[in-house]
Amino acid sequence: MKMLLTVEFDGGGYCGWQAQRNLPTVQQTLTKCANETYGRRCLVTGCSRTDSGVHAKGYRCTVEFAEEGRSISDVIPAESLPDAMNAHLPKGDISVIGASVVGDDFHPRYSAKSKTYEYIFYTRRRSPFLSGYVYETAEIDDAMLARMNAAAERLVGRHDFAAFMSSGSSVSDTERTIYECRVRRCGDFVIFSVRGDGFLYNMVRIMAGTLLEAARGKISPCEVTEIIMSRDRGCAGPTLPPHALFLTNVEY
Numbered sequence: 001m002k003m004l005l006t007v008e009f010d011g012g013g014y015c016g017w018q019a020q021r022n023l024p025t026v027q028q029t030l031t032k033c034a035n036e037t038y039g040r041r042c043l044v045t046g047c048s049r050t051d052s053g054v055h056a057k058g059y060r061c062t063v064e065f066a067e068e069g070r071s072i073s074d075v076i077p078a079e080s081l082p083d084a085m086n087a088h089l090p091k092g093d094i095s096v097i098g099a100s101v102v103g104d105d106f107h108p109r110y111s112a113k114s115k116t117y118e119y120i121f122y123t124r125r126r127s128p129f130l131s132g133y134v135y136e137t138a139e140i141d142d143a144m145l146a147r148m149n150a151a152a153e154r155l156v157g158r159h160d161f162a163a164f165m166s167s168g169s170s171v172s173d174t175e176r177t178i179y180e181c182r183v184r185r186c187g188d189f190v191i192f193s194v195r196g197d198g199f200l201y202n203m204v205r206i207m208a209g210t211l212l213e214a215a216r217g218k219i220s221p222c223e224v225t226e227i228i229m230s231r232d233r234g235c236a237g238p239t240l241p242p243h244a245l246f247l248t249n250v251e252y
Contacts, residue, residue, distance in 0.1 A: 001073045002062040002106060003081060005030075006098035009056050012132050012243065013093060017050045017059075026050070026094060027061075033088040034063045038075060041066040047108040047250050048115065051202065053242035055133065058116075060108045060250040073101045108250070114179060116195040116249040119208040119240065124188040135208075135244040140190045140215055145183060148192070150221035151214035152181040154228070155194070155207060162231040164207055165200035166239065174200060174231075183211065193248075202239050210237030 007030070015023040019031070027044055034042035047060040065072055076084055081099040089095065122134035140148070155178050162174040180195040192208050210227070213219040219227075219237065227235045 001071045001104065002064040002102050003072055003078065004100050004102045004106065004108065005061050005063060005081075005085075005096050007056065007059040007061060007094060007096055009059065009094040010092065011050060011053050011055045015052045016054070017046050017048070026059075029090065029094060030061065030063075030085075033085050033094075036088045037081075037085050038065070038072070042072075045108055047112055048199075048247070050247060051205075051242045051245075054245045054247070055243075056247040058249045059247055060112075060252075062102065062106065062108050064104075111252055112250050114195050114197055114251045115199065115247065116180075116193065116251075117199070117204045118194075118246045118248050119192040119204060120244045120246070121190040121192070121212070122188060123190060132243055134189070135240055137212065140185075144215035145185060145190065147217070147221055148183040148190075148211045148215045151211050151219070151224045152183055152192070152194075154221060154224035155181045159228050160231055161200055161203060161228065163227050163233055163236045164203045164210070165233065166202040166206070167233050169201045171200060176200065176203070181207075195249075205240045205242065205245060206233075206236050206238075208237075208245075209240045212240070213237040 009026050014026050017026045019025050019027045027046055031044045034044055043064050043066050045062050078099040078101055082096040085096045120134045122130055122136050123139050126136055158177045160175050165174060176196055176198050178196040183190060183192050192211060194204060214221055
């Protein structure tokens with residue numbers, strides 16, 4: 001058996017999820033925490049990689065013992081595991097907010113049906129309290145918001161998203177399905193939300209940059225279809241910074 005964790009983390013101080021030699025990552029931190037919590041070597045497997053600086057509100061990962069033997073669910077019950085692990089985690093950076101028991105054949109990445117990301121724009125004045133979590137931009141009025149949503153609609157469906165993948169990626173299969181894609185206003189925040197079956201390297205950040213170009217009138221909404229068909233990264237908008245991007249949910 002494995003434990004499936006739901007985790008929140010501030011990615012500002014980490015070089016992404018994936019373990020890297022001599023660099024702080026979320027996976028390494030959680031693995032160290034699991035080893036200390038259980039008093040034995042554990043394996044921590046994530047639902048996806050995240051870029052350096054990207055945050056998460058609903059990241060999912062599994063914990064299992066590295067060697068066969070006693071079932072992990074018999075050592076610490078799922079309802080007690082979040083508090084037990086949080087006692088070993090750095091305060092303010094990472095928090096385990098939920099845990100459940102899953103079978104040995106469960107994989108947090110390959111068993112996922114969809115993932116949801118949000119990119120947060122902030123349209124008021126500069127804020128020292130929010131600068132690490134939002135992309136500060138000029139006012140996005142109702143007409144601009146409408147253009148963003150018209151462009152977002154063009155991204156929905158099964159497409160080849162090569163134009164929305166960072167140059168130099170080694171991925172050969174660039175087809176992905178986007179189930180929902182929309183932009184909404186919430187006070188001084190404009191939130192771009194996208195749900196899909198998977199995402200290419202920097203795909204959401206390039207989508208966000210493309211929608212911002214649509215808001216500013218530099219790209220028309222109908223051009224988004226042409227950008228997709230081009231498969232040319234140079235046709236899409238800029239890759240926006242990672243600090244305003246959040247993984248918010250993973251569905252199984």
